[in-house]
Amino acid sequence: MARGPARNLLYLYLNNNNSSKFRFFSVSSRFLHTHFTEPKKIQDFHICGHPLPTPPRFSPLWFNQWKRFDLFNFYGHPFSTVVENEDNESELCNLDVEENECENGTLGSEKRLNFVQIASRDPVEIYKELRDASKGEKQARADWDVLIEIFRCFAKSGWASNQALAVYIGAAFFPTAAHKFRNFFFKKCKVDIAKYLVSLGPCIEAEKFLFPIFVEFCLEEFPDEIKNFRKMVESADLTKPHTWFPFARAMKRKIIYHCGPTNSGKTYNALQRFMEAKKGIYCSPLRLLAMEVFDKVNGLGVYCSLLTGQEKKHVPFSNHVACTVEMVSTDEMYDVAVIDEIQMMADSHRGYAWTRALLGLKADEIHVCGDPSVLDIVRKICSETGDELVEQHYERFKPLVVEAKTLLGDLKNVRSGDCVVAFSRREIFEVKLAIEKHTNHRCCVIYGALPPETRRQQATLFNDPNNEFDVLVASDAVGMGLNLNIRRIIFNTLSKYNGDKIVPVPSSQVKQIAGRAGRRGSRYPEGLTTTLQLEDLDYLIECLKKPFDEVHKVGLFPFYEQVELFAGQIPNSTFSELLDRFGENCRLDGSYFLCQYNHIKKIANMLEKVQGLSLEDRFNFCFAPVNIRDPKAMYHLLKFASSYAQELPVNIAMGMPKCSARNDSELLDLETRHQVLSMYMWLSNHFENDKFPYFKKAEAMATGIAELLGESLANARWKPESRNSGKQKGQEKDGGNERPRRRQETSLSHQQQLEKVAA
Numbered sequence: 063m064a065r066g067p068a069r070n071l072l073y074l075y076l077n078n079n080n081s082s083k084f085r086f087f088s089v090s091s092r093f094l095h096t097h098f099t100e101p102k103k104i105q106d107f108h109i110c111g112h113p114l115p116t117p118p119r120f121s122p123l124w125f126n127q128w129k130r131f132d133l134f135n136f137y138g139h140p141f142s143t144v145v146e147n148e149d150n151e152s153e154l155c156n157l158d159v160e161e162n163e164c165e166n167g168t169l170g171s172e173k174r175l176n177f178v179q180i181a182s183r184d185p186v187e188i189y190k191e192l193r194d195a196s197k198g199e200k201q202a203r204a205d206w207d208v209l210i211e212i213f214r215c216f217a218k219s220g221w222a223s224n225q226a227l228a229v230y231i232g233a234a235f236f237p238t239a240a241h242k243f244r245n246f247f248f249k250k251c252k253v254d255i256a257k258y259l260v261s262l263g264p265c266i267e268a269e270k271f272l273f274p275i276f277v278e279f280c281l282e283e284f285p286d287e288i289k290n291f292r293k294m295v296e297s298a299d300l301t302k303p304h305t306w307f308p309f310a311r312a313m314k315r316k317i318i319y320h321c322g323p324t325n326s327g328k329t330y331n332a333l334q335r336f337m338e339a340k341k342g343i344y345c346s347p348l349r350l351l352a353m354e355v356f357d358k359v360n361g362l363g364v365y366c367s368l369l370t371g372q373e374k375k376h377v378p379f380s381n382h383v384a385c386t387v388e389m390v391s392t393d394e395m396y397d398v399a400v401i402d403e404i405q406m407m408a409d410s411h412r413g414y415a416w417t418r419a420l421l422g423l424k425a426d427e428i429h430v431c432g433d434p435s436v437l438d439i440v441r442k443i444c445s446e447t448g449d450e451l452v453e454q455h456y457e458r459f460k461p462l463v464v465e466a467k468t469l470l471g472d473l474k475n476v477r478s479g480d481c482v483v484a485f486s487r488r489e490i491f492e493v494k495l496a497i498e499k500h501t502n503h504r505c506c507v508i509y510g511a512l513p514p515e516t517r518r519q520q521a522t523l524f525n526d527p528n529n530e531f532d533v534l535v536a537s538d539a540v541g542m543g544l545n546l547n548i549r550r551i552i553f554n555t556l557s558k559y560n561g562d563k564i565v566p567v568p569s570s571q572v573k574q575i576a577g578r579a580g581r582r583g584s585r586y587p588e589g590l591t592t593t594l595q596l597e598d599l600d601y602l603i604e605c606l607k608k609p610f611d612e613v614h615k616v617g618l619f620p621f622y623e624q625v626e627l628f629a630g631q632i633p634n635s636t637f638s639e640l641l642d643r644f645g646e647n648c649r650l651d652g653s654y655f656l657c658q659y660n661h662i663k664k665i666a667n668m669l670e671k672v673q674g675l676s677l678e679d680r681f682n683f684c685f686a687p688v689n690i691r692d693p694k695a696m697y698h699l700l701k702f703a704s705s706y707a708q709e710l711p712v713n714i715a716m717g718m719p720k721c722s723a724r725n726d727s728e729l730l731d732l733e734t735r736h737q738v739l740s741m742y743m744w745l746s747n748h749f750e751n752d753k754f755p756y757f758k759k760a761e762a763m764a765t766g767i768a769e770l771l772g773e774s775l776a777n778a779r780w781k782p783e784s785r786n787s788g789k790q791k792g793q794e795k796d797g798g799n800e801r802p803r804r805r806q807e808t809s810l811s812h813q814q815q816l817e818k819v820a821a
């Protein structure tokens with residue numbers, strides 16, 4: 063190969079993966095971070111536009127030792143291209159432009175050479191040259207048009223915007239910076255550089271050429287913006303969450319992972335250790351389960367208090383507490399802690415509470431119970447925290463058998479001890495109505511929007527063989543927490559509304575629900591499961607066969623103090639904006655994700671018009687247990703916050719219904735009233751008591767409404783109203799404040815929102 067004219071330049075061939083052609087390309091030493099086996103040596107020579115300081119040490123033979131060069135940019139991101147080392151040494155250091163295939167084949171060799179020189183120039187020098195130029199050189203009209211397009215693309219480039227983050231040019235500021243850079247460039251532009259860019263056209267290569275010049279420009283022009291953004295990013299740093307709990311880190315904790323499917327005795331065994339301990343805490347996913355453990359443990363003679371978002375029942379002389387996971391204290395010392403349903407760490411909304419409990423609990427022994435999906439990530443966390451991990455694996459007590467016959471589409475085929483699972487409130491009442499109309503069975507119902515007390519009452523009614531209520535109709539709320547004597551789980555459908563569209567129920571959820579059948583201690587020798595329709599059976603079998611999905615990330619959410627620190631960096635923003643900015647800018651390790659906060663934002667937006675709330679007040683109000691899809695409940699929350707902001711004692715401002723529900727809209731009304739009272743109790747526990755002085759009254763009303771709900775369900779023989787008719791009715795009555803009843807209302811995520819609440 064003939065020698066190129068610029069001997070002191072090194073050009074590398076880049077094999078462009080998109081086309082099979084070799085492209086002529088040059089690389090600046092600043093951008094070349096290769097996996098060389100002799101990294102020291104490679105630092106000794108300069109590439110592109112720089113004379114080689116010690117020519118004897120620069121031997122093309124070095125390059126021959128490596129077949130392949132991966133190129134990374136300044137920030138460690140790989141270029142899409144790969145450098146292939148041709149065996150012939152002269153190919154690397156002495157290129158012949160003429161003889162090489164070049165994508166832009168129409169250009170003359172002189173021009174191409176010129177372009178090569180521009181492309182290979184140090185961007186710092188190019189920037190300085192532009193900056194120091196008194197004015198730009200004249201460009202042809204057609205070239206301007208191309209340049210304008212190139213800069214338009216640059217300003218919109220996701221690639222450039224992402225890269226800019228590494229030098230603390232935030233995504234919000236990037237378009238402004240790109241616009242100013244364009245103005246600067248056009249003012250100072252030189253013909254050769256412009257021509258080179260025009261030859262590239264609006265493409266990623268042009269962006270890659272411009273980007274380092276843009277960086278130099280930004281470093282000089284926007285030092286304050288860069289400094290501020292850097293501070294902001296640093297205050298939204300959620301990396302290394304295990305370091306947030308130095309006291310827990312100072313302890314030598316032993317973590318026991320009780321790992322297995324449903325109904326295998328995980329919680330039972332963990333609770334044995336809990337009860338034996340001098341001082342223990344049980345962390346529950348649901349208020350309902352915390353109440354069950356509270357009753358059970360006290361019943362066995364171990365004094366135990368109860369702590370949920372809504373209730374604080376202190377039992378004198380107790381050293382044990384059953385709480386909802388959000389309420390766990392990371393200040394208290396315990397001998398034994400139990401974190402139940404540990405796989406909920408991966409829950410998109412509430413996962414942070416489990417993560418916090420696992421990382422922060424100050425307990426010598428921590429028992430975590432759950433399926434195997436988070437086992438690997440718990441192993442990883444324990445290796446980071448230095449805790450000892452002991453794994454105990456469990457098998458189901460009773461086999462789970464799939465009934466291939468199904469119900470053949472006919473609810474008349476239900477039997478005593480069956481639980482029919484449906485994924486919307488509407489479906490639940492339709493199924494109940496059909497069963498009670500066409501058979502002699504009576505149905506109990508359980509769904510997420512019912513108060514825990516009512517769900518327990520319905521469970522007790524179903525478990526008791528001495529009454530006529532021998533069938534259960536339930537939503538996925540049945541999947542966790544209740545001890546139910548279920549013979550057979552029948553899936554009414556295996557698809558549900560996810561808030562956006564109808565999707566198949568995830569296999570992990572199918573497993574969890576189906577596993578409810580044949581609980582140890584129940585009178586059935588095995589658990590059975592099947593579907594209503596034959597066509598759903600294959601999917602059921604597929605779900606049960608599938609191994610648990612391995613979770614790769616668990617949830618995190620900032621503490622109030624972290625949000626407050628972040629707020630200091632962007633004054634005058636609303637709480638909702640603050641959350642968004644935090645979400646955009648927070649940094650996380652690979653094992654964590656930021657929990658979803660859309661529901662919090664929705665409350666934050668509603669409370670925006672309430673004057674006089676501090677940031678901390680807003681933060682607390684936003685975590686109140688409210689169904690954001692229920693306008694009546696939202697309205698009450700707004701009223702509570704307004705009274706609180708005016709420093710008035712907050713009234714419940716709601717009457718007590720006189721009798722149980724006679725139709726579906728009265729039932730919905732009872733559900734909403736209970737949720738509002740539950741919210742009041744929660745607020746009373748999370749703010750100073752004197753601000754919410756009617757706690758006792760709210761508690762008494764909530765108990766009364768839970769009873770009314772129980773009575774209503776026992777007598778419920780009405781058709782659920784259609785969404786539309788409900789809406790019209792509501793509009794007549796309350797000016798559109800009717801609660802929209804949507805399919806997902808009974809889904810677990812909804813229930814979880816209500817139970818989050820719990821805390």
Ligand SMILES: Nc1ncnc2c1ncn2[C@@H]1O[C@H](COP(=O)(O)OP(=O)(O)OP(=O)(O)O)[C@@H](O)[C@H]1O
Nearest residue numbers: 323324325326327328329330331431545581582583
């Ligand atoms: N060793 C035991 N002796 C008596 N009863 C037991 C024993 N182990 C478990 N049980 C009972 O078996 C039932 C299921 O046990 P447990 O609730 O511990 O299962 P689990 O694996 O935690 O299930 P889930 O995944 O549903 O939470 C419970 O009613 C529990 O009281």
Ligand SMILES: [Mg+2]
Nearest residue numbers: 328329330431
């Ligand atoms: Mg359990």
